[in-house]
Amino acid sequence: MSYDEYARELSAALGAAGRSVWAKHDWDSGGWLPLWRHMGDSAGTAAYLWDEWLAPQVRARISEALPRGEADGRRLAVWLAMVHDIGKATPAFACQVEGLAEAMRSQGLKMGSAAQMGKDRSLAPHGMAGQLLLVAWLQDNGWSKRAAQQIGAVVGGHHGVPPSDADLQDALAHRELLYGSASTDAWQRVQRELLDAAASACRIREHLDAWSPVKLPQPSQVLLSALVIVSDWIASNASLYPYFQRTGTAADGRVSRALKQLGLPGRWRPRLPQGSAQDVFAARFSWDEGTRVRPVQEAALAAARAMDEPGMLVIEAPMGEGKTEAALVAAEHMAAVSGAGGCFVALPTMATSNAMFSRLADWAGSLEGIDGSASVFLAHSKAALNDDYTGLPFAGAESADDVERDAAGSRGGGLAAHWWLRGRKKGMLADFAAGTIDQLLFAGLKSRHLALRHLAVAGKVVVIDEAHAYDTYMNTYLDTVLAWLGAYRVPVVVLSATLPARRRRELAEAYCQARRGSPEFDAVEKVQGYPLLTSAVPGGAPQVEAVEASGRRTEVQVEYLDDDPDALARRLETELAGGGCALVVRNTVKRVHATARVLRDRFAGTGVEVSVAHARFVDLDRADKDRELLAAFGPPATVAELGGHRPQNPRIVVASQVAEQSLDIDFDLLVTDLAPVDLVLQRMGRLHRHLRGQGQSERPEGLRTARCLITGADWGQQPPEPDAGSQFVYRRYPLLRAAAALDAHLSAEDGGNTIGGTVVLPDDIDRLVQGAYGPDPIGPSEWQEELGQARESHGIEQAAKADQARAFLLNPPAKPGRSLIGWVNAGVGDTDDSPRGRAQVRNAGESLEVLLLQRRRDGVLTTLSGLGEGRGGIELPTDFAPSEEVGRIAAASAVRLPFPLVAPWVIDRVIDELEQNLLPAWQDKDAHWVAGELLLVLDEDCRTRLAGFDVHYTHQDGLEVTDGH
Template identity: 35%
Template sequence: MVGEYELEFADPDVTGQLGVLWGKSAAKAAGRMNLLICHLLDTAAVAEQIWDHYLAPSTKAWLEDVAGAPGYGRRFFAWICGVHDCGKATPAFQQMDEAGARAVREAGLTWASTGRQRWRHDQAGGKLIRDVLHEAGWADDQISWVWPLVAGHHGKFPSVGQLREPSLARGHLHGKGPEWRRVQSAVVEVFTRQLGFEGLKEVQPVRVPSRADQLHLSGLVVMADWIASDERHFPGIDQLRDVGLSVSRERAIKAWEELGLRGGWGTLAVPGNEAFHDRFGHGPRSSQVMVMDAARRMGGPGLVIVEAPMGEGKTKTALLAAEILAARFGADGVFVGMPTQATSDPIFSQVRQWAGKVAPGLESQVALLHGKRRFNREWQALLEQAGDSPDDIYGTVDEDAMYGMSPFDTGEVPERRAPAEWFLGSKRGLLTPLVVGTIDQLLFAATRTKHVMLRMAGLAGKVVILDEVHAADVYMAQFLLEGLRWLGQARVPVVLLSATLPPAQRRALVDAYLAGAASRENPPALDLPSPDGYPSVTAAWMEDSGPQRLVDHCASWREDLSVRVEVLPEPAATSAPAASTDAVVTLLADRLRHGGCALVIRNTVDRAQETYQALRAQFRDDVLLLHGRLHAAHRADRTETALARLGPSQASRRRTILVATQLAEQSFDVDADILVTDLAPIDLLLQRIGRLHRHSGVPRPVAVQEPCVVITGFRDSGSDAPWILPASEVIYDRYLLLRTAAIVCGADTSSWNIPGRVPALVADVYGNTPLVPDAWAEAERAAYADWDADQQARADSAQKFLLTRFKEHENTTLEGLHYAETKGDDEVVQAIVRDGDPTIEVVIVHKDVNGYTTWTGRRLGVNGEVPVDLLDEVLGGTVRLPAKLAAVAENELQPLDGWRDHPWLRHSRALKLDTQGRASLDRWAVRYDTQLGLVVDKGQQ
């Protein structure tokens, strides 16, 4: 029988006890206690809304398969979400509120004092549901995967040993005696019958889902719980006669509408090639057709690797491929991961425009997800139009206090142009239907951290696009490979973009995805040849017969550029300190004598600052500086100016020299007439060369009409291995720099045909064939030994943070996943997935006799209190300190007294500069210069 069941139990005493067991105290349920059975039904009703209006078709399909029959998936999903809090039917939880505990005792459910012994209700729930399902006759393999979802709904999956009640409690935390056992069974049974099941036995699934699907489902349980825990939409109901599924459904429908939650595009038709013109206003290039064709030919959801030169249009290619893969395999959104915050911002605009063409209004469901998004003008404008308050939606609150809810008004906003505010709260960003952010968001999903299930729930059901994957170093690659393994197991289509990949890296990416898809540590071997040409596509997927692949290539849309390669030897260390920059000034004075635009890329901030000063003395306002030690406001303004002055304009351009660090290396759409760059590994060097003559039709003065890269930062002695800038070796390792230098200095490298020669150049440097001159051979062997040991050490150092511990990839449940968890907030996790010495962000303020001012000179409160209209200005002064100052800053810098209760600033360290813009940190003297950015004065070290 399906329909409304009476809440009365066969035993009237148990019915009375169901009427006093509380799930939310009056303080957390809008002034009236909320019965436990009501909260379970509220959560189940929210789950029904999630099923109807949010879940991807692919997610519904596997849930139906697990449940065992068409139509059962929705009801099973509501059950697994609702039963999550059954562990509150224990003294461990019921004693936590004085008024609630008194009523429970009066109803005959008693317990002895346990002193200071405590037991989390999520862990108690894991034990309770195991016992109840065992009594109901469930199979052990089904119980084994279900109980961790209950025990882990507060963000961490315990081991079965952690479900044991503290020994000194002697049963009084779980509930001792038959009275407690009856009421605990009754809670689960009554809830189950309310959902239309005849009994618990009927709920039992027929198939155990994959571990990745379990993690996905766990995240959805948390999502449903958090929504149903919002007292504004689910105020307390303390009378059993007023509780029922129909009541909860009414509450859930109203809450869903008021929160404005929704999914992505739903079901799509497979687009043809003509859709490319509809989306972007022009027809596809041959490489784009090739990738779209590959996406149509794949026999299942899989991994697509697109390798194409800079400017080929890989982002547009990926978005159309995502449409095809979503239509074919039931995805309902997209995550686009970029290498940096700066590269995420322009793609955010592009994805919004594309989404609006896929479905009118869908552009409103695109979220920008990175730590500096409030400084993105488009994002900020969308929030202001929607009436959102950044102070509220970005602030994090104690999850146990209100389950992550933030205190803003969530009434409907007509024609809202930003995602629902609920998605913008702490830890929920990836749940937004369409997301653009840094690749870190995916890397976070591969870490053993609290609430990792929310990250998986935000990725599963989408198509995942990652750009510039070649930029992941060996440390980051461990998290990328781990993430791909989980995405492969979850059948998530993934599109990876790169200028080019070394064959070994391409193979590793494919192997990781297929290992997940096969749910085996070592899947059947796949013959994976390297593409024969460039651009290329490599696709891999799993079928019943084993792993499958498709490899193809085509001609680039434009002819190769013949790029002249010159070497500007780095002066000897004994030369005058300015000799290096003087050589660059002399070179550019000659090449830009008739005008033109130059890009100068230095490998360190200090070197960029020195170069900028030397060039500015000669070229004045024609010189721009961009690096990571500019504060947030200056960096945003400089980036915008650089893109405007060196962008793809067809009009006459004024002479401009942009001095930058690696920020200009990736997804930075500037067009330079000449490039001067420090030596870097070949793939990164080629990325930099991708900024040369990037757009056709740009007028170029006669002296720079031929594309030219001038490589410096090293010096070839002619008889021994070259001297390489020590700072570059610290960043990139000597081995790859030596092999790159060998190619740069080779007899046949006076010019490179770009992009045609890109794959061969990368394969040469990253391969193991002899490359360096005989005179360098011994230096190369020593460098390789150091590099190989370093690579292994860095890979090993990531292992302790990975989501799956060593030799646990073939585990079938989530039990014990968070044993020895990685702890910390998002900033700590970001440091975990990015290798290198830790760095710290600080907020610049100025201090004078009257108190504090912002970096622009506007007055703050006497203790630094920030008026609402100055918050963005204060945060605009955020700057990252160099790693060598991190330890000192941790010890010496604290939030201002007026920031300690501020949702955005309470964890922000203030760098207090004097009226001259200077400060001392231990033995270091630092200053902030409006042109140079943060400067660490070498004379004060």
């Protein structure tokens, strides 16, 4: 039947009383919709989404327990979408609009006014009421209550939170809210009439007996819930489905017109990539004739081809080996096998997500099986500031007219940031997305509309990059999410250069929903080799394969350096005497600033440039800093593309952890604070990363051997004592294990205790990582007592973090037949990609972001002076909202405050002082760029006082906070 037929058949089966029940009302225009019309709109929308939009692997999961497979799945989904608002046919809801309620009273549906019914109405919200009505109707049709609750909870949770048993009992105790006066059964007759008519219109009545014994898996229930929510949201969009202005019905073709106007891109229909690995990779990534596929890339495609059902593939390989390309090609094959309709790449930071977005878009644009255009999304809170994302077609379309115009102008294919698939709750429903790991971890957080997050990932292949970068708290969420992804049969690709063997096993066990320590997973932890591929399919034994290395090797001479800024300055003066570029990585921004000051003093007037890179720049400056680094230290092709050049004079970049992963940059010499060993190795990956010569300046003679100086600890102590700031960031035990692993490796090579040695990348990566994170004691005997004490403290702390994470952690999938009642009980409520939301899945502590603005001497408020491309010093209105363009510049002047200003004992005072800068005119809904933001206003010298601290900002060094006493 056509998408318009559902409403037509439903309406024809109703009497006057059933047709009088209302569902929607607009106070401004007086427009309204009868319930039957919204039921028909929702059903037609759901049928369309099933046919044209849902990925086959989602349809398969919904349908897997039903007798007639996907034919039953479609019927069930459309029917639930039709009846989701049946709870509006109750006195508790209908009394809210007196004029519409009076029309219903005239048809025998008696009810009091909203005032007369009072606060008790809140005990029976229409979602919960609908669940109770549907369960009762199913029981009347021969279902057990347990079976009926599986279906009823989908209706009960369509506003984002399935009710609890206690909520349902409270509603049942107030039957007058559901059924009206005990002296009449008029309400029950209308409710049965609507449900009977819906069953007939959706052709499900003849299937009820076959469905009643089905034990519907929880993943199926979640996906049905999400589909109902999406259908309801689309059908509730008044631009697509206009309200009636008077009595009567809409013209025929209403649903078809709305769906055409909606213009959702057709789903990706992936095809198995054909040909040799060389052919596939060259086609997908536009390789030139001289580029050859690397062994790990070839092996990853072969491993994916060997998996005849959805599973997990873990790729461990050195930095620079093309793991990302390997993951995307494997994802293409896995998508074709599973029926996925898209891909999500999860990364540690916004910076890595921004860099990945362009690569993902280029890959998606090369794929076969995309008809028309595909929807894409950059999934983090600053996506609206990314020009690559906002410049895509459909971005910014607000009205249906705009959508239709943009869609007409965009026909012929391509990628689109679709107008409807925008926002923090809908964006991840797009076909292809790159974003922060938070977006994936949110699928394990008990929160409102959690089902939508599950639908967003259940139809994709999920790629998890930099899997080593997540701590115990985040891994607790990640393991829960992996259990659900395994239950959904979502293909997963995990990438890491430095993954501990124990963590590899935990990932596989989580995805396969195996208990920890299962014997069949022993090989995942015990097989040695590097690079390494691990494949795991739920219900099967994991496979582990060592892969041939590509032959790329970098020998890094390692030395220990005293943690003394003057000693560092003297050493760099010697090392850079013949030219060259050095990277100094500090573990805290405070150490970045302190180091930069000493080095600038030392090299003043010598021609040696000293710059900094860290995360405490406003967004606009941070983006400029990243471009500057790539233009100077990026791959030769990137340098040329950005119009830059390798520095001719000596250059020192003092950076925080932003240099570890987010930027493809190359230096002649590395100095790094002691960090967990996997991060030290990541930093070493910035040494001699790109081939120089061949028209480029050769490296200075004294720096043609890669060297790493490790500082940030007192090497004279046994064991070494790490810097206090480093211990705050990474904790003492991982730092001591890193020192022990390095000591064992370097001492063994030199035959005794030494102050240095050689690390060969990638040959030594696995040995160092497994040594640092393995269970065996490591390091000199005189270290063991302190290592043991640190390990005990660390274990207690990690257990506490895991327990803390479980406070709002979703349970793994329950046994089939268990309903979603109470699924997200005791959750966090409505959360999203905000500082509060991210804190739930990252355990990041208090976080506070502010917009940095400036006040001139004459009192005029401006954007920061000195921002590039004419963005600095723009005058800002204070008695009305800034324009769209100026508001975006102001929003891009955000920076996160450092710990001294967000410590528990000072943050309340900080917020109180910042709130003094709030501008009422900026809180208007039209000022969406700046509404609700806290403003930190600097003087004309870019200084201010905040909660007793001195705050200073420069475009050269970013935000600095010092004790003002």
